[in-house]
Structure formats: structure tokens, C-alpha cells
């Protein structure tokens with residue numbers, strides 16, 4: 597079957613589905629192609645070990661596109677404060693929502709809940725066709741746009757094809773967009789726990805010289821962790837029994853919240869930095885992890901992707917549908933996003949290198965830096981505003 601679209605989005609993960617939902621109520625005909633449609637329900641007592649710290653800027657986007665309103669508020673974990681510790685416990689950096697004049701700094705939520713909400717928002721839009729499960733098998737460009745052939749033989753034509761198909765993006769390869777990628781030789785180990793003492797909405801993060809551990813406040817008396825560590829430590833954590841893992845994670849954070857009990861077993865994700873040489877080509881644009889990956893220590897990967905969505909949707913809405921694949925329009929998108937992407941990649945990369953280092957001079961410097969920053973209210977305000985609004 598042959599079908600015509602204005603915009604085809606390859607990949608209906610968080611970022612691709614958010615882009616489709618952002619373009620509802622427009623005259624664009626949108627096709628959203630996804631290999632694995634997301635689950636829409638799960639047992640209430642289960643907690644997804646993939647969680648995100650959603651910034652205030654991302655929340656505004658999710659509200660605007662009608663996804664935030666679909667979330668179960670009983671499963672959201674507002675972050676009232678953040679405490680960051682170096683490997684010398686005398687120096688810490690603290691951020692507080694009250695100090696910043698806001699109700700919360702971010703909200704911790706489960707990936708699958710957000711994914712289901714975004715999928716519903718995109719699916720409810722009359723101009724969005726959910727094409728799933730389906731995978732593209734070929735991509736070709738021509739004067740009027742591009743053609744994508746699916747694994748069921750369907751031939752889809754569009755003026756613009758957006759790659760939202762994650763870090764290993766198939767579309768990016770088909771479009772000949774090259775990348776520079778650097779593995780961190782680290783893994784992100786995630787798991788969920790119930791805790792003995794209330795977390796009071798405080799997110800905590802420890803920078804050790806062999807990794808970074810974050811305790812993120814989930815709804816109720818629960819936390820989710822991301823432990824960025826080397827391969828040997830990842831193997832060791834994954835081999836622990838649930839009881840041993842709970843003791844290990846509680847100990848690593850100085851038992852600040854009392855005893856832990858594992859509720860979602862550990863899973864691990866390889867971490868890598870990816871720069872793409874171009875965000876766009878004529879008729880092609882990249883968003884989300886297809887366009888950049890960052891170290892998760894600042895919890896900003898998907899927030900950066902939602903920033904891409906907000907900008908691309910804003911520019912496309914201002915154009916006549918016939919011009920949506922136009923190189924000059926897409927160049928504006930690339931120019932608008934480059935700085936934010938480089939800045940976030942640079943900050944996360946720099947912190948990772950500064951802390952993942954046992955040089956004694958660097959160790960003193962980084963601990964001194966945490967204490968110094970904590971004593972400078974103006975600098976803290978700037979850091980907090982940046983993290984909340986991107």
C-alpha cells in the first residue's frame with residue numbers, strides 16, 4: 597500500500613511520541629513508526645526500574661501536549677531538594693526548591709507511565725497515524741522528500757522524515773549522518789527499593805572516584821537508583837541477591853534512609869557520549885538520543901530530547917506544510933539546538949571526567965569546588981535555573 601504524509605517520525609519512544617503529540621492540531625499529516633508499541637497497563641504493585649527526572653521545562657511541554665494530565669499523580673515523586681556529595685563527606689552541595697522559589701526542582705516518574713501517556717496523546721490526535729508494530733527496511737530521498745518502505749511492504753512518502761529511533765538510529769545511518777562516539781567504559785545500573793525512613797523528596801547523589809550513585813525519590817517510601825560504574829562493579833552488583841543489593845546500596849549512601857529492601861531487581865545500560873556531525877539534512881531531522889547521548893549523571897538525556905521537540909515543533913508550526921522538509925527551515929532547528937546540546941554534553945562529560953579520577957590534586961579540587969559552590973548563593977541560583985529550565 598502507498599501512503600502520503602507531510603512528516604514521518606521513525607521511533608515512537610518518549611521523544612518521537614512527544615513530537616507527534618506536539619504536532620496535533622496542525623494541518624500536517626503525521627505518521628509515527630514504532631517497532632515495539634508500548635505497554636498500556638501493568639500490575640499496580642510493580643515499579644518500573646527506568647525512571648526519569650523530568651525538568652520543569654519538560655513538564656511544561658508535556659502539559660501543553662496533554663500527556664502530563666494522563667499521568668497517575670500517586671506515582672510521581674516531586675524533588676523538593678538535592679544534595680550532592682563528593683568523596684570527602686565534609687563537602688556537599690545542596691539545592692532547595694524553596695530557595696529557588698518553586699514547588700519542586702523536578703519530578704521523578706516511571707518511563708513506562710510517561711511512554712503510555714505520550715502514546716495516548718499522539719494516538720488521540722486525528723492527524724497522527726500510529727504505524728506499529730512496523731520497521732522501515734529502506735529509505736530513499738528524492739526532490740519532493742523521501743520514501744520509507746516498511747517490513748510489511750507498505751511504501752510511505754513524506755516531505756520530512758524525523759529520526760527519533762534512539763542512540764543506534766537506523767534513520768541516521770540511512771541518511772549518511774556520521775557520529776563521533778565515545779564509550780564511558782561505565783554502565784548505568786538501575787533498581788528500585790523501599791526504604792525505612794522517609795526521603796522527604798530529597799534526591800541525593802554521591803560522586804565517588806570510581807562512579808556516581810544517585811538516589812531518586814519515588815512516590816511513597818521508595819527510591820530508585822542509578823549507579824554509574826565500571827564493568828567489574830556492574831557485574832558484581834548484578835550478581836548480588838536482592839537482599840545483598842539492598843544492603844550494598846544503603847551502605848554506599850551511608851545508610852541515610854535506614855534499611856533498604858529491593859522491589860525491582862537491578863538492570864544495567866551501557867553509557868556512551870555521542871555527537872552527531874549534523875542534526876539535519878534536506879528532508880531529514882534528528883531528535884532525542886538519535887541526535888545526542890549524554891552521561892546520565894545530570895539526569896538530562898530525555899529532557900534534552902524534549903527540548904529538541906519543543907524547538908522543532910515550534911519552527912514547523914510557523915511554516916507552510918509544503919515547506920516542512922525545506923533545508924533552510926531545518927537549518928534553523930539545527931542552529932537553535934546546537935548550543936544547548938553541546939553545553940549539556942560538555943558539562944556532563946566534564947563532571948564525569950573530573951570525578952572518575954583518583955588523582956589526589958583533582959580529588960581535593962573537586963571537593964573544594966563543591967563546598968565553595970555551596971557557599972555562593974548567586975552561582976547556585978544560576979545552576980538551578982539552568983537545570984530546571986532546560
Ligand SMILES: Cc1cc2nc3c(=O)[nH]c(=O)nc-3n(C[C@H](O)[C@H](O)[C@H](O)COP(=O)(O)OP(=O)(O)OC[C@H]3O[C@@H](n4cnc5c(N)ncnc54)[C@H](O)[C@@H]3O)c2cc1C
Nearest residue numbers: 607609610611631648649762784884885895896897898899
Ligand atoms: C541509566 C540511565 C538513566 C537515565 N536517566 C535519565 C533521567 O533521569 N532523565 C533524563 O532526562 N534522561 C535519562 N536518561 C536518558 C534517557 O533514557 C534517554 O535520553 C531517552 O530514553 C531517549 O529517548 P528517545 O525517545 O530519544 O530514544 P529511545 O528511548 O531509545 O526510543 C527510541 C524508540 O525508537 C524505536 N525504534 C528504534 N529503532 C527503530 C526502527 N528501526 N524502527 C522502528 N522503531 C524503532 C524503539 O523501539 C524505541 O521505542 C537515562 C539513560 C540511562 C541509560
